[in-house]
Amino acid sequence: MYEGAIQDLIDELGRLPGVGPKSAQRIAFHILSADPADVTRLATVLNRVKDQVRFCTTCFNVAESEQCRICRDPRRTNEFLCVVEEPKDVVAIERTGEFRGRYHVLGGAINPLEGIGPDNLRVRELMARLGSGEVKELILATDPNTEGEATATYVALLVKPMGIDVTRLASGLPVGGDLEYADEITLGRAFEGRRAV
């Protein structure tokens, strides 16, 4: 245990995902010895991210205004809607350059063991968007693991009676992996070879 501010910093860092007590201590002492200008910049972006970044009111991607960059882009089509778990998955798919439609960010996957059911995700908002009738194909790009697949199955079950084509990314994505770790080529192929569900 250290005294005062440095211990507070270690405690706060230790609450971050993936940061153990040893890493928290290492980062805290790194910050302590860093250039004051660097630390000020870090503090500024930390404050700014909470103040300015919000969720797009349409797709729930991160945005700096009412709507995100992708929802505002007039060159993109509403005919294709791609459902992902997290904003980082939008980034991964955008990197492939394969997709010209829009997104819907669920905010996670259905995971009953963690107490997360459909009502804890933005499923109702998705159904409301589909009600407009503009979407021709719904692409389910949840993670290729058990929770992601189960979430895709659940959404497909809801959407299919609406007469919208529902597709899933092709295999080639290894089961158990995170979408964000797929390289552009694999993810691009998975997109091209998507199959109806």
Add this chain to the structure above:
Amino acid sequence: MPGYRRQLYRDDAVVLRVQKLGESDRIITLLSRRHGRLRAVARGVRRTTSRFGARLEPFGHVDLQIAGDPNGNIGGGLHTVSQVEAIQLYGKRFLDDYPRYTAACAIAETAERLSPIEREPSQRLFLLTLGALRALAAREHAGTLVLDAYLLRGMGIAGWAPALAECAVCGTRGLHKAFSVPAGGAVCPDCRPPGSAHPAPATLDLMIALSAGDWTVADAAEPGARRECSGLVAAHLQWHLERGLRSLPLVDRTTGEEQK
């Protein structure tokens, strides 16, 4: 670390829960045949180059080699999965069947809660859990029936199965009409506490059939009896667990009745 020996040990196990750890690792909660409930780290499995990832998805029956001290964790930290082979990956069979997926989640969470102490072997619980996942995957019976049978028998292993064919209070044999969760199950007219439920006789018949593994009777049960049975089983389970199960209210029972 003094007194700590890191060694390899091997066992077969059911994967109960998978949680992300750091950038690309996972913590796997396992119910093993000989070493009870274990938690082990699987390194790098979320990278797309990992061959292990698919084998360590929830609800699989796997053969593992684990590095760690099989007798304790004093100063040893988390064990790590060093090798894993699939015996039967039941999780794959639930991916296109949402109600069965939610039932599998409730089975896994119950297994975890019925094995509160890590590394305390319970072969009965292991075999019951493995059997339930196998039955769920085989799709021979409704998912909700498989789940309720598992919960009833799991409570039996824990020592708090509801009394069904005798009075929970005085032990008088016979089928009693009242059911009281706090009293411990079916109760006779003399022992019946105020506020007891009065389930349909068919509901108690179903609960007896599920406890005994009499699937001919269970499969023939009407939707009303199934629903009432699920309600009583859930209430009995929640009464005995300190905290409620998170997955049980999320079990999708809507299509469970239509699909066999």
